[in-house]
Amino acid sequence: MSGAGLPAISAAVPMTMVQALRSAMDVMLERDPGVVVYGQDVGYFGGVFRVTEGLQEKHGRTRVFDAPISEGGIVGTAIGMAAYGLRPVVEIQFADYSYPAYDQIVSEAARLRYRSAGDFTAPLTIRMPCGGGIYGGQTHSQSPEALFTHVCGLRTVMPSNPYDAKGLLIAAIECDDPVIFLEPKRLYNGPFDGRHDRPIVPWSKHPLGEVPEGYYTVPLDSAVVRRPGADLTVLAYGTMVHVAEAGAAEAGIDAEIVDLRSLWPLDLDTIVASVRRTGRCVVVHEATRTSGFGAELAALVQEHCFFHLEAPIERVTGWDTPYPHAQEWAYFPGPARVAAAMRRAMEA
Known part of the structure; x- marks a missing residue:
């Protein structure tokens, strides 16, 4: 990274x-x-x-x-x-x-x-x-x-x-x-x-x-832009920050990747500023889709950035199914799925 x-x-x-x-x-x-x-x-x-x-x-x-x-x-x-x-x-x-x-x-x-x-x-x-x-x-x-x-x-x-x-x-x-x-x-x-x-x-x-090695802190309520970009905004956290970076490289899209770090309290200012600048948003998380935290992120982006959006908000998530042991790596959002969502957002 x-x-x-x-x-x-x-x-x-x-x-x-x-x-x-x-x-x-x-x-x-x-x-x-x-x-x-x-x-x-x-x-x-x-x-x-x-x-x-x-x-x-x-x-x-x-x-x-x-x-x-x-x-x-x-x-x-x-x-x-x-x-x-x-x-x-x-x-x-x-x-x-x-x-x-x-x-x-x-x-x-x-x-x-x-x-x-x-x-x-x-x-x-x-x-x-x-x-x-x-x-x-x-x-x-x-x-x-x-x-x-x-x-x-x-x-x-x-x-x-x-x-x-x-x-x-x-x-x-x-x-x-x-x-x-x-x-x-x-x-x-x-x-x-x-x-x-x-x-x-x-x-x-x-x-x-x-x-x-010593003492320092990172604020519990701040997101950070890991990868500046102009085409679209990706909201991710944890492992999916790295997957989003790989997906942007695979798609050849100048994506801005926002690492939320703190899910709640949420740094809404950083999210809104990024989406208003790029006009497009892709949300990525590993958990199942329905009622996942990505739904809250999508709702907040729609509420605060509606007149700046150039395309529907995309979500890339795990499946709505009990965790599939035998298909673990298909269940995860991977670079190919993230890249496809980015392309859809750009083509809308």
Whole structure:
């Protein structure tokens, strides 16, 4: 991925997204004694994707520890800790496993500040690996972001690169609101050009980004233009930012790619400015189409950019079907599908 849209940084080192996320938690465990990290296999084992590897050894078993296999229990105890004044960072092993905790997230964490008239807050970060690409099947591959962006009181974030992943996670931990932090599994461990289902080169030799080792933040409410363009605007996030770049190259279209990063709160100003300038819009996400977050994006673009649009808004998404294990790579929006949508928008 190109460095377009990333601020100039110094004293940076190559990191994969896994390393960047681990660095964020390491930084915050050192800076704030109220930060605790826990979840299933998070402590001794270092997490199923090794994101927390080494943190328990460095910071101790009272700061980084394992929890029983009870997502409702993990989130419920974290809400209590947050109300008490701690800043828990909990891992749901896969986003698909968040459903047993959904009542705690929606009925307790999201409403705590409002129902207590501001007496209590819920500075809680819930990390969830999301999306497909590891042949995990129906219960390890879902993209449930729309279930969380719909809930008032939650913030929902999905980074597309290591630099943003670290800065957004630090900002999430410092935020006084509950943050759903979605981590695309296909981007965890190395380069991804949007075309291939496996790395072209070993992850460890060619990480995705240069990331500062110390403290920094990325705002939780700002999008960024990853690829300037004049023909049309692509709205994407997570893995689909890279797929959109590959699709634009395949179509030979000068597409402006907006990486949302923060799904809610949403940076509507950046979206509107881009679509009004290009006059065309393609929305790309991995989740199923019906009632997906792309529907909200399309509605907002229509409301704010109607008189600037030169073509209907296109959506490129996953299928409206249970996650198809055997057809995983056909289910994903790929460069060919994105390129076709771009061509339709240009020809309309």
